[in-house]
Amino acid sequence: MRRLLEIGGEQIPVWLAHTGKGYVVHARDRAVPCALTCSQGRGAYVLELEGRSIPLRLAVSETATFIHLYGRAYEIRRTDPADRLVEGGAGAGQDSIVAPMPGVVVSVTVGPGDRVEKGQTLLVIESMKLETTLSAPRDGVVAEVPFAPGEGFGLKDVLARLAPEEE
């Protein structure tokens, strides 16, 4: 059974298997026998891995696993590869400007149907108390600017979309 994990921006396909004696995790071209057992404290576990007993704290949400390990916290995003195929649509991202971080729209300088040149300002956003200008990635026609000034948006929301290029 597979999962696609994202750790620190790196995509790692992972297989879990059972040998009859215990679990084996296959990732990054290695097969590692391992076991996870509960320990004292909320969310506390001990991971047995390659002869080591590693204490850690762990919490699981719908799409991510949070692990506190050796004094640091890590967020591991989980995807079922079957879900990922559904998103599909090769090259669909190229026409869209996706929010690099959550924030608020400050101003919008174009509207649907407007013809824009590469580099032209589409909208200004504010995240973390700093303004950022988002400009057109190529020449084209604006298809959509979903957020109005003053509206907030989340990470990876589409902030502007250009109409697909005609061949």
Next chain:
Amino acid sequence: MHPGYGFLAENAAFVRALNAAGITFVGPTEDVIDLMGDKVRARAFVAERGFPVAPAAIEDDDPASFVERARAVGYPLLIKPSAGGGGKGMRVVREDAALEAEIETARREGKRYFGDGRLFVERYIERPRHIEVQVMGDGCGNVVHCWERECSIQRRFQKIIEETPSPALSPEQRTEICETAAGIARAVNYRGAGTVEFIYAPDGAFYFLEMNTRLQVEHPVTEMVTGIDLVAEQLRIAAGGGLSHAQAEIRQTGHAIELRICAEDAFADFRPAIGEVLLVEEPQGAGVRVDSGILEGGKVTTDFDPMLAKLIVHGSDRAGAIARARAAVQGYVILGVTTNTGYLDAILAHPRFLSGDVSTGFLAEEAAVLTARGEDVTDILVAATALSDGRLVRAVDEIPEMHRLMGAWRN
């Protein structure tokens, strides 16, 4: 009405409204808030009374010649909104070509944040430290200081680690800067708790930056070394009870450090983090204090400030306080939303921080080291994630024995 340390704490119109309603505001008079809230007037007021200020150009003096006078201040320079605070809208300009565009951006940000687009520019002191002094006044002419706080560990003008005493100051310099701050507070007949902020240059010169007419986020470090509950003092003063300590009774004992725990991913360009708080376990023990605003089950969104909690430690000396801070921040478990605890720990472990050789540019200069990934723990994370994934484990367990014996079957 105690206004906390948010925007209402420095809003003179709010104070006027409270006064009209017969409600006592815990803080200074509206006139002092107005004066110190306007950086230009505050600066002129302080300079006129003989306290040190840095070279500057003020737009209001003569708007038509502002750009020319800004040029004359020399580079690098810092553009600030007259009505600003907290680093919002401030821009550093290092070359003449960028000056006019940066002025326009700063003006727009000033208008949006403060409803006021007036600006001033100030010479940007290279390798400066940010040192501030806690003051307390009774509004009847009596002012004491509660020593300084070093707040040079800043990212984009936002403080994230503060400590006291400052490792930069000799006893003589400490007395001088603290007495200057008390003098400024005395000059406005200050009432309540306030903070006078200074830029401290590598040569030991210091300049008035601004006065915050409220309690500061970082006030706990002062409480830890003086033993004085600053909020209780504020309430006592507001109730007309005056100051509870004479200057000679206010001593610094040991060393205190505060870490601001923020919802952000330091290893992904400090992207704000959101999520649901799944598990929290705060560090405990002697000399450890946590002021927290989160609970398990709570949601962290971008609607509010990213600061979730403050971790404050006290030690008998600076090295002891750093060691205690590291143990505490490493043991602070917050799962469900990414925080900057790993980054804070990396700062505490940095040789320049350990030696006290920092300036407000420290975090930017050492960014690569501070956000470097530690040892590769990917194998551990992958295994723990897979084995705690209930659906995944159940699916594997349901695979018939024969297939299991084949090992990692794939299709």
